[in-house]
Amino acid sequence: MGRRYYLHVKKRSSRRSTNIALTYQTGLLEFSVTADLAGQRTGLSVTGWDVSSKSGIKSEASESCIASELNGKRSGPGILQNAFGKRAEQVSHLAPSTTDEARQLSESYFCRTARRFVTGYGTAVCDGRIRVGAHLELKGLGELFDGEYYVVQVSHTFDLKNGCQTHFQVERPWIP
Numbered sequence: 554m555g556r557r558y559y560l561h562v563k564k565r566s567s568r569r570s571t572n573i574a575l576t577y578q579t580g581l582l583e584f585s586v587t588a589d590l591a592g593q594r595t596g597l598s599v600t601g602w603d604v605s606s607k608s609g610i611k612s613e614a615s616e617s618c619i620a621s622e623l624n625g626k627r628s629g630p631g632i633l634q635n636a637f638g639k640r641a642e643q644v645s646h647l648a649p650s651t652t653d654e655a656r657q658l659s660e661s662y663f664c665r666t667a668r669r670f671v672t673g674y675g676t677a678v679c680d681g682r683i684r685v686g687a688h689l690e691l692k693g694l695g696e697l698f699d700g701e702y703y704v705v706q707v708s709h710t711f712d713l714k715n716g717c718q719t720h721f722q723v724e725r726p727w728i729p
Contacts, residue, residue: 573688574692581676583675583676586672593666594640594642596614598614598643602650610650610655612658613659626729674720700725707719
């Protein structure tokens with residue numbers, strides 16, 4: 554009899570995760586952070602063709618997709634809108650066949666881009682609680698970059714020079 558593997562998928566907002574606090578030069582050894590508007594968009598649309606109704610499909614996503622993650626803070630798309638006006642993008646390599654599929658695709662592409670507004674790479678004292686999906690509360694980085702981040706990549710390493718360390722990549726869609 555073979556092994557059974559299970560895949561559990563949830564929206565970010567539905568995941569239960571631990572908030573882990575790290576302070577620069579205490580548990581947080583190194584951190585490099587970037588807030589970059591270059592990849593941001595104020596809107597994103599996806600088009601397709603509904604074969605059954607023989608009509609075109611178009612769905613547009615905007616900042617409202619990530620509004621629940623902002624908690625009153627400024628998002629990359631919001632800052633871009635204020636600085637340069639509307640900067641929408643059309644994704645044309647997808648082929649949704651229903652309106653719902655087009656909506657899901659436009660929202661997922663928009664959220665992925667918006668969440669990468671602030672990205673960081675860090676090294677911490679070895680901590681097994683730091684894993685993909687965890688929330689890190691980083692302190693000691695300055696007013697713009699203190700706060701909560703979502704962990705998207707982790708590796709725990711051990712070597713004879715540094716001992717056990719946790720290397721991670723984080724992202725968030727806002728600045729204060």
